Amino acid sequence: MNKKLLFQTENNGFFVYDNETLLNWDIPASEVISKVSVYRSIQLRDQSFILGTISDGILHILPNGELDYQINNRNGLSNNTVQSIFEDIDNNIWLGLNNGINYINVNSPFSIYNEEQAKLGTVYASCIFNNNLYIGTNQGLFYKSFQSKEHFKFIEGTQGQVWSLVIHNNTLFCGHNSGTFTVDNNKVNLISDIQGSWNFIPFKNNQNLLLQGNYDGLYVLKKQEDQWVLRNKIEGFDISSKFFEIVNPNTILMSHEYKGVFKIKVNDDLTKAEEVVMETSVDKGLTSSVFSYHNHQYYAYKEGVFKYDGKTQTFLKDTLLSNLIPKDKYTSGKLVYDKQTDKLFGFSSKALYFLSPGKLSNTPKINNISLSEFLPRGLTGYENISHLKDESFLIGTDSGYLVLNLEMIQEKSFEVTINSVSVSDLDLSFKAVNLSGNTVFENKDNNVEFAFNIPQFDKYLDTEYQYQLVGMDTHWGQWSKNPSVTFKYLPFGNYVFKVRAKVGNTISKNVASYTFEIKRPWLLSNTMIIVYILILWFFSYLIHNLYKRYYKKQREKLLYKTQNELELKELENQKQLMQFNNEKLQQDIENKNRELGISTMNLIKKNEFLNNLKTELKNTIDVKNIKRVVKIIDKNLNNTDDWNLFEEAFNNVDKDFLKKIKNDHPVLTPNDLRLCAYLRLNLSSKEIAPLLNISTRSVEVKRYRLRKKMDLPHESSLTDYILEI
Incomplete structure (x- = not known):
């Protein structure tokens, strides 16, 4: 110190060695x-101790020897x-204590005060008044x-x-x-x-009047002979009034988180x-508030x-x-305005x-x-902040308070590093990997663990990490x-692990990365791939x-089927042709039967006519001429041509x-066959008689x-027998 040697003793303070003389260093903190x-001491870079x-x-x-603080x-x-x-x-100061390590962030903009925590309790209000x-x-109140x-x-x-501390007209x-x-x-x-x-x-129009919000409504305080007294309650409104503001001397806005906003x-x-009017332009809300x-x-x-x-008497x-109060981080609608610094404060889940x-x-x-670490926990809806001096503010917490110095807030650049990489197989027993060594891992070592950090510790700011595994994400x-x-x-496959960090709102200036590869399994090695290709080729050839x-059998089967279908089709056509021929033949038979019937009837009528004519002629006087005519008639009645014609027609109809x-x-004579033919036509004896030129009785005898x-x-x-032949 000043080119002098300084000694620190356990119980007697500091001594200065100067010009071969050891003198006590008398400083303001000597008594403390x-x-x-003292067990350990160091001199810091700023020359303090x-x-x-x-x-x-x-x-x-x-x-200068003054005591700055004791912790x-x-x-x-x-x-x-x-x-x-x-x-x-x-x-920053690191302390090795009997029961662990403590850290003092000297450059932090935050100072935490939880001295006599059990005595102070949760801080709801603070202010500086009369020093x-x-x-x-x-x-x-402390x-x-x-x-x-x-x-x-x-x-x-x-x-x-x-609940509150308010300074008005030099009165707290x-x-x-x-x-x-x-x-x-x-x-x-x-x-x-x-x-x-x-x-x-x-x-504003009367500094000797104060509007006071109470559990049961609104009251008016009045300064009277330099003393403040309760003047009266505003009748007609009995709702608890924690948050209220004066719009003008006759209009008051009051918000209640469960009942809404009242005008x-x-x-x-x-x-x-x-x-008293319930405001409809806005909804009620938990931890809501009105403020000016x-x-x-x-x-x-x-x-x-x-x-x-x-003008519109509505909220916009x-x-x-x-x-x-960002909606995605909303915790409270209470905002605090500090007139001295013209700052309006709002609280969210992770930031001020x-x-x-x-x-x-x-x-x-x-x-x-x-x-995030030291937000006013347990004070949702009761957040409070007050100005101390310069850019320092006091923030109440559930275990004391914080002092925030805005002048000390500065963004520090930092880098994130990957500390270690470990791999494991199925048993999850991780083994460390040399970061500068081989980055190709066996396929069984496909569980990979990364550890990373930043060389910065700040109790008041969250340190967060964000990563990406390229090749998968x-x-x-x-x-x-x-x-x-x-x-x-x-x-x-091949992967690149990337990680970056964030302290508070500041993101690391670098992105740390680590490239590695996980080998193919043995079953997917190049050798096995060749084997798979050969096997695939063999099975492809076999399947081909x-x-x-x-397909050859299917083609043959199809050809056989087609041939059978063609044969069946041909048989069907032949059948249809035969059916057509049979129908035609049947039609011809019917036509010939009809012709045969007509021919037979003509013969019957012709013979009947000739017989009748013959009978009539026999009764005629001129016998000579009659005999000649009768002879002609008999010739026509016994004309074998008629029979031959009939026989031909009959054979066409009833062949064989x-x-x-x-x-x-065999014993049947031609006349017997002729009778059989007439019976085959199902003619009666009466119808047969003219055809044979005999009487009906003679037909019966012949039958x-x-x-x-x-x-x-x-x-x-006889007729049935002949018809059945």
């Missing part, structure tokens, strides 16, 4: 140092015994001198839930579950014992609600931020302010958003800060906090021949009948003789 036992003690945590001593197990450390200290490349920092919690190292002190009479108001208080240094004055005081808003018209003396920003009133809920239009969506004026123009800009996967990934049962034989009956009965010649039994019919 003398009360602890970290002293690690045996039972009191660490002390940070500035170069022990009451406000952050997991153990008070510090055995080793290390400053990393980013100037004191006041904290309102579920345990009561205070300490701003920027001092002292502990918070409890203000008596404030036990219970503190405390909204409390037990009523309404004004705060004077370390004391409070009760001005109303009506339970459940939510918040306070001044009337309340009050009389001039603020004693009565003359009209730049002299305008807004309503915020899960669908966005809506601005109240005094504000697209810019809606970005303060704030709207601030542009540095180079009046155009407002929306910024977001990742706060076509897109990047989802962001994940897991710094490793395992791909199981990968098929053979089988198909060839099959006469021949057959002649063969069966009898014919039966005898044929040896027919007595009971058999």
